[in-house]
Amino acid sequence: MRYISTSEACWRIFQFDLHYRDPAVERLPFHLENEQQVIFPDSTDLDKIVTREGSKSTKFTQWMEANKIYELGKELTYAEFPTKFVWKRETKCWQKRKRDYAIGRIYYAHPASGERHYLRMLLNTKKGCTSFEDIRTIDGVPHPTYKSACQALGFLDDDTEWIDCINEASSWASGAQLRQLFTTILSHCEVTNPKILWDSTWEALCEDMQYKRRIILNIPTLQLTNTQKQAYGLIEIEKLMRQVGKSLKEYTEIELPNAAELDELGNRLINEEVNYDMEKLKDEHKTILNNLNQDQKKAFDKIMESVNKGLGKQIFVEGYSGTGKTYLWKALTTKLRSEGKIVLAVASCGIAALLLQGGRTAHSRFRIPLNITEESTCEIKQGSHLAELLKKTSLILWDGAPMANKHCFEALDKSLRDILRFTNENSDEKPFGGMTIILGGDFRQILPVITKGRREQIVNATIKRSYLWKHFEIFELTQNMRLKCLSDDPIQKQKVAEFAEWILQIGDGKTASDEGEDWIKIPKDLLLQKGENRKELIVESIYPNLLQKYRERDYLEERAILCPRNDTVKEINDHIMSQIQGDEVTYLSLDTVCKATTNTNIMMNMQPTEFLNTLTSPGIPDHELKLKVGLPVMLLE
Structure with a gap:
């Protein structure tokens, strides 16, 4: 006053x-x-x-x-x-x-x-x-x-007091509070060297960044590198700086993440592909590398040379079942992912993709059209998350390649040439845009499916008839690795080896009988003797002493009966069910039309419910499910 x-x-x-x-x-x-x-x-x-x-x-x-x-x-x-x-x-x-x-x-x-x-x-x-x-x-x-x-001139002191201030607060303050303190010090105090202050305290300032990104991206196992943690921390600090009318751009010593890095940090696809425990993969790779045979090691070295030197080679690894193709894929993926590189592991079918760590079907990963034609391309837009993922990819691994139509590979080739034109020089002149591509499979097995196609049409649809095949270098795996996993019983090893050789000869067309090339002779020890009740004969030969051992897990896991048709599966299941003692319980599926569906009354009148309950469609369980106590149940997702 x-x-x-x-x-x-x-x-x-x-x-x-x-x-x-x-x-x-x-x-x-x-x-x-x-x-x-x-x-x-x-x-x-x-x-x-x-x-x-x-x-x-x-x-x-x-x-x-x-x-x-x-x-x-x-x-x-x-x-x-x-x-x-x-x-x-x-x-x-x-x-x-x-x-x-x-x-x-x-x-x-x-x-x-x-x-x-x-x-x-x-x-x-x-x-x-x-x-x-x-x-x-x-x-x-x-x-x-x-x-x-x-x-x-020695006018400036060091920033020890500010560094000690933040480190002392880190023992009780949250990450957000520490970043607010850092902003206050940087904006209102005499900081001599902002870079030294940041380099000395960034771990405390960014400690919660990985947890926050896991919540935002809904990836509980997300692993961020130190560079990514720093980038996210600087973004949060920049927001606080702008609230006080300042910006980190005023402190040129602190290197800010560029726009491309910020976009990459928000790319869920990239985050998923780098979300691996690198230390664990390094240890796993050492074990795998020591067990590779000569053929596998030769292919492994050639592929790694192409990736490390950026040669962009195309390699086809050919080998029949049991020669260790999947084991080679594991050696490649563990090596590259342990170094922080991105490997896209795909397969032509879903079952084969399950054998690959992080595997997906090729159509799902590359958005290949289902109705593929010679003019088709992958539905990948330049600048999209998937396009950015492909730019960061070091290797594409495609298992079961002989099963896919050649137009699938040609569509991927066209798309990669376009997407990588900003990353690889002269990408439009290189197969697959200059990216290293590894295909694997066995041409003795299933070839592309051509509806009502003749033999020459099916063969013409394989990758071997594509303009891309001339760019591929072939590596063959010839050693059957499954024989090493057998017991030391020489008789059992001999039988398995003879069976593997017989299967291989069938694929090579060397077992044709005198009646024609489409007929083969099956050894007698692989055939069941004829009997009056075929179902009982099959069950007894595959599941001996079933009534005494059907509750044992190991007994069931070692055996399976494969049937070509669903109705045959039902016949055998019903036969086994009838032999096991106990009360049978029948469960029925829900058989009403979803009320959220439009025109519900019309849908209900189109087909009677009784008729719909009799249908058995692939991939859909039957209307009736019969169970007994003690019977095993397999759940398929």
Whole structure:
């Protein structure tokens, strides 16, 4: 509270001096290079302000010009200059003072104002400067910034107190609170080196970034690299900085993530493909690598050479069932993923994809059209998340390739040539855009399905008849690795080896009988003898002593009866069910039309419910499910 008396009011009315200043204090403005403060009323034309005479001449710039003329100025700092010189507003120049004297005072600059603060520090010590570069020159060495010049003079202390402040708070504060503290220190305190402050505290500041991304992306096992954690932490700090009217861009020492990296961090597809435990994969790869045979090791080295050197080769690994193709795929994926590289493992069918870690069907991963034609391409847009994933991919591994139509590979080839044109030089002239592609499979097995197609049409639809096949290098796996997993019984090994060789000869067409190439001879030990009850004979031969052992898990896991038709499966299941003692319980499926469906009444009248309950469709369970206590049940997802 302030009380103004009548005497003070009269003193003001008569305009008497309220205070005296002796000597006079002259406030000296200053500005950065190519920057100066200009004051003008709102009604002034901006063009006139820019072109008016003397607008570029200020006390500060003319101080440097005066130092070029007067020897006396070379002995004075900017703050000391008014003691010997006087500023003439009319001519906008400094002249030697003839009488009296004044004290100079430079406008205050807060430490958070950056270069302006460090310039003020230099002006209090540097004498006789004739240019901005002269101010930044220390012992004959020009420095790029005023801050580095202050560091050369030893004016700046280290940031130990700020680092200790954040580290001490990290023992009790949350990540959000620590980032708020970091923002406050950076914005309002005298931080000498923001980069050292960030490098010394980023682990505490970004400790919760991985947890937050797991929640946002709904990936509970997401693993972020240190670079990704730092990028997310800097994003959160930048948001806080903008709330106080500042930005991390003002601190050039701290490297901000670029736009491409930010987009990549939000790419769920990329996050899924790098979400692996690298240390665990390294240990697993060492074990796998030691067990590779000579053929597998040769193919492995060639593929790794193509990936590491960016050769973009196309390799086809051919081998019949049991030669260790899947084991080779595992060696490749564990090696590359343990190094943080992306491997897209796909297969032509869903069952084969289940054998690959992170595997998916090729149609699902690359969005290959189901109705494939010669002109088809993958439905991948440039700039989409899938396109960005392909740009980051080091290797594409496609198992069961002989089963896919050649147009599927050609569609992927066209798409990769287009997508990788910004990543690989001359990608449009290279097969698959210059990416390393590994195909695997056995042409003895299932070939592409051509509806009502003849033999020559089916063969013509394979990858071997594509224009891409000439680019592939072939590696053959010939050693049956499954024989190594058998017991030491030489008789059993001999039988399995003979069976494997017989299967291989069938694939090579070497077992044709005299009746024609479509007929083969099956060894007698693989055939069941004829009997009156075929179902009972099959069950007894595959499941001996069933009634005594059907509750044993190992007994059931080692045996299976494969049937070509669903109705045959039902016959055998019903036969086995009838032999097992116990009460039979029947469960019925829901047989009403979903009420959310439009035109419900019309749908119900189209087919009677009794008829619909008799249908048995592949992939859909039957209407009736009969069970007994103790019977095993297999659940398929």
